[in-house]
Amino acid sequence: MEEKRLQELQRAAEQEAMRMREANPAEYFERNLHQLGYSDPERALIQTLKEMIDNSLDATEAGGVLPEILVSIEETDKVITLSSSMGKDRKAKVFRVAVEDNGIGIMPDRIAPSFGKILYGSKLFSLRQSRGQQGIGISAAILYSQLTSLEPAEILSRVAGSSRACRVVLKIDVEKNEPVVISNEELDWDKPHGLRVTISIPARYSDRLDRYFKELAIGNPHMSLVVKKTLEGSTSELRIERTTDQVPPQPKEMKPHLYSVDPGIMQRMAEVDNCCRTLVSFLSKHFTMVSPQTARRILNLAKLPPNLRPEHIKADRVLEAAKLVKLMRPRLDVLSPIGEENITRALRELFPDSEFVASVSRPPWTYKGIPFQVEVGVAIGGQAVSEYAGPRRMSVIRLANRVPLPYDSSDCVIHRTVEEIDWPNYGLSTDDRGQPRVAVVFVGSIVASKVPYTSPGKFSVAASEEIRDELKLAFQELGRKMRVYFSKKMKEESEAKRFEFFKSYYDLLAEEVAHICGEPLDVTPVVSKLFG
């Protein structure tokens, strides 16, 4: 009996082993596209455009040019039926979505891997503030496209200095995580440099997309954006003009800090390192704020010989030891924040009739050895704010590395911090349902060499103590500005009320005196004396 049971178990293990094979990231994400934001046609459209525009903005910033981005959203007649995992709506129309920029372009031989391979890109291992950072985004959009519409992606690229542009049509071989190039040709393009990506996806258009574009303008006041929409046969255009001609300085790349690196990553870095012969040089060369002396102290505490070859590192012991050594925080001047003035200007542009607009930039700080900087803003009152804030009369625009986060706000540290602040304390009075009496839109922005997202879809910023504290300080400082405004407003209102009071009594008095004296009486002299 016992023996038979053991045999069964053995057979099961053997069968399982036969089924086992390596899964690559493309396969993984193909099955988990919802993690990346492609959970329904409406979100898929925003997510796709977000990935494409993120790349365009990074590409223009890398060249130091003012971004000019053309977006084209075209509803086709093609209707496809989605699998149930793609959301509740079984049927969706196919949209042809194109984003064109004036960025640096991509060298012809790099086009295919950049778009046809998951986890490929220049930003993957670097620690630098950028919109994309994982090498997943655009490839995931292409995966979604080929999985649903069965259409390939088309990439048109021209690098400055080359005489012609390069057009690549490709799909992704999911099993191999490799691009399948369908066509590759040279052609003329009147743009001196830039990139255009076109893909076809099942999608549904919603106003949230327009909101997304507007929010994008807050994080990127130097961007000019033209969105051409063709919906149900009619074409319309949304134009967002830049509010500054200042190209933000290129964020600096930084080496990882020992407080922020995971042991696995460190282990791999050491394994592939082929320039250092000892652990001391490995630590001091590839990590920031580690001098050879500091490296020796760390290795001493980790009980590892300083001359050990890097591939023999015990990353977990090194990182434990590093915690005991007080390492200096990394340099903070590597970031490129939006800037108080730019936020204020963008909010004024977005909410032209708001009563009050303000913003606060905190100085940069670090979480787990990664520099970050928090900026916040607010627009209060007026029609535009009221429409934006919706029935709850309060809304939070969240930005991470200058890009809006359109979904999943409830678990985002920015949203949570706004909710934690006792706004009535700052003059924003609330009604009996706890809603503000005047509509308000907050902006919370984080720029960081690496933003801690809660998931690969980049919907929410994870709560780290340092980021939460900085956000709190920023919103409190903003609150103090709001309080000054509200108390001034209240004073003005009561002054205006007082004036009304006196004016109406004096008008009445004048009528009576005029009756008695038989001559009209002008009360302006005394009323203007009473109110300066």
Add this chain to the structure above:
Amino acid sequence: MSVQEVMAKLKAHGSKIRTLISAGEVPNVVHRKLSKSNVLFDLDNHTYRLGDQTSEIRGDRKSSLRKLVALTFLTRVALERMEIGLSTTKRDYYYLQKSRHPLIAPSEQAESDEVIKIAEVYYSVSRESFGFVAQSKGYLYGDIVLREPKMKVNCLRTGGDGYSVPGNVEYIEIEEANIKALLAIEKEGIYRNLMELGIPEKLKIGIAMLGGQPSRGMRRMLRKFSDFGIPIGILTDLNPYSLRIAANIIYGSIQSAHIDSLSSIRARFLGLEVSDVERFFKRVRSVVLEPLTQEDIKASNDNMNLPYMQGDQGYWLQENEWFIKNLKKTELEAFNALTRHARDLEGIYVDYIRTKAKEKLGIDLPS
């Protein structure tokens, strides 16, 4: 003060406000303070009057601006109505102010009454002077000729109960008074009996029927007779309330301390006084004295705190203490208890009035 003078006074207020406003100055009105704390009893002159405290209505204060507008509105209304000879009751004015503008609409009549009172103290005239009349109450009988604005009245030939004293007597003048004294009588019964018995003619006196507490019109009328040189004698019941009636005529009241034309300080209380019980009612003493009610007792106790009690060498105090001590009272109708035959009453009245007029007013009435 003539109608024209009062109107000029009211118009001057309009001009004053006009001048100030035109010059960019904050308009203001200063008047003697009307609160009870500013009412004092002048022991030298034996009268209630306002003290030196003042109130200011300022056009730069929210609360008093409303009063200023209301006062000016009242002024306009008074002028308009005086112009065409139209009188105004307090209730009339309440509705006028209420309908003028929500900003000055009174929530109850007490509020518009207050404005009237401010006008009285500010203009230093009674409201009757600007046509704001009191209720008419009381009669007058005797060889008297009055000149009303529209006609002359002989108070012997009015018929009925005599000359009915109107709500506003301000502009009535005494043309002739062929009387040696005027008796102000609390009760109607004795007043009518005196008329019926021809006693006013016989004794050459005038009689006035108060009907309880005298109206403002009656008090003003009595003052006019006093100013005309006619001695005033007061006849009331013997009880704690009647004592107040007499005091009201002589000294005025706290309520009207701001108007001095309502008191007649030369008027004298003839009776019934405590000593009358022994002197005139001894025979029927036990019959006519009735017990004080709880209210009477309370009134007599309250009387002890009234400022005029200290005046007249403690006379009032003594009178009042009698009530507290004896818990008894009687009234004017008690004279009837002295008669055995209807014809007795005339002699009893004549005797009492002549005796008291001699004692209290120092005049000899013909027999």
